[in-house]
Amino acid sequence: MSIETKIQIFTSLDEVFSVFSYSQEARQPSQFDRNRIGILGGTFNPPHMGHLLMAEQVGNQLDLDEIWFMPTAKPPHAPGKKTIAAQHRLQMVQKAIDNNPLFKLQPYEVNRGGTNYTVDTMRHFVEEYPQSDFYFIIGGDSVNDLTTWREIDVLNQLVQFVGVRRLGSRPYDSPYSIIWVDSPLIDLSSSEIRLRVYLEQSIRYQVPQAVEEYIMKHRLYMEQ
Numbered sequence: 342m343s344i345e346t347k348i349q350i351f352t353s354l355d356e357v358f359s360v361f362s363y364s365q366e367a368r369q370p371s372q373f374d375r376n377r378i379g380i381l382g383g384t385f386n387p388p389h390m391g392h393l394l395m396a397e398q399v400g401n402q403l404d405l406d407e408i409w410f411m412p413t414a415k416p417p418h419a420p421g422k423k424t425i426a427a428q429h430r431l432q433m434v435q436k437a438i439d440n441n442p443l444f445k446l447q448p449y450e451v452n453r454g455g456t457n458y459t460v461d462t463m464r465h466f467v468e469e470y471p472q473s474d475f476y477f478i479i480g481g482d483s484v485n486d487l488t489t490w491r492e493i494d495v496l497n498q499l500v501q502f503v504g505v506r507r508l509g510s511r512p513y514d515s516p517y518s519i520i521w522v523d524s525p526l527i528d529l530s531s532s533e534i535r536l537r538v539y540l541e542q543s544i545r546y547q548v549p550q551a552v553e554e555y556i557m558k559h560r561l562y563m564e565q
């Protein structure tokens with residue numbers, strides 16, 4: 342039984358539509374000689390289960406060969422955003438992804454330092470890895486913000502954007518080509534986790550255990 346038939350049995354028409362959007366993106370035979378790399382960029386202050394959940398679904402549904410977790414040195418759209426030392430964020434990401442062979446830490450932007458614009462980073466990767474196709478993963482709500490990204494028309498030629506949303510929710514209209522992937526979305530953010538640590542509330546099951554231990558050991562986020 343095909344995946345579409347299985348889905349039709351269990352879901353409403355709206356949901357079937359959303360699942361078709363990824364099944365049409367299945368790898369074509371001519372693409373097998375190219376490496377398919379997903380990139381999840383973010384501050385990861387700290388990394389949490391929402392990041393892992395969405396990356397796993399994208400990797401699985403788009404049949405990607407690798408997913409790079411790429412912490413920013415400084416996020417471009419949040420100049421006032423206070424963050425902790427990049428080395429802590431790199432180490433926490435490494436701990437979060439350790440047991441998933443699909444996931445890799447990509448320290449390029451942190452090593453470059455300063456404000457990173459995705460278009461500059463992707464120019465570098467496209468030149469460095471000519472045998473690869475890049476899938477830049479963003480939370481569904483951020484798709485609306487793409488128009489404000491630096492040199493978005495150039496970036497749109499360099500990567501395929503992937504928007505992540507809840508199964509059955511409708512895709513947003515966008516002037517850019519977006520592959521929509523369905524994922525369970527959890528209402529979790531790094532800001533909320535930082536606040537919970539500050540308020541001495543539990544963050545168990547919201548971040549991987551190794552990340553929680555790292556936060557406690559280094560006494561991160563204990564002060565505002």
Ligand SMILES: Nc1ncnc2c1ncn2[C@@H]1O[C@H](COP(=O)(O)OP(=O)(O)OP(=O)(O)O)[C@@H](O)[C@H]1O
Nearest residue numbers: 382383384385391395479480526527529530531532
């Ligand atoms: N719970 C979540 N579900 C789906 N996508 C998420 C979730 N949290 C973050 N993302 C997406 O992951 C990427 C990186 O996010 P980031 O590291 O800034 O985490 P954040 O939780 O949004 O952080 P903060 O609360 O500090 O703004 C962004 O594209 C963001 O939209």
Ligand SMILES: O=C(O)c1ccc[n+]([C@@H]2O[C@H](COP(=O)([O-])O)[C@@H](O)[C@H]2O)c1
Nearest residue numbers: 382383384416417418458459460490491
């Ligand atoms: O290049 C840009 O103009 C740009 C604007 C906003 C966000 N980004 C990238 O998008 C990723 C997620 O960022 P954020 O701030 O939504 O967590 C991260 O890799 C950022 O560098 C990039």
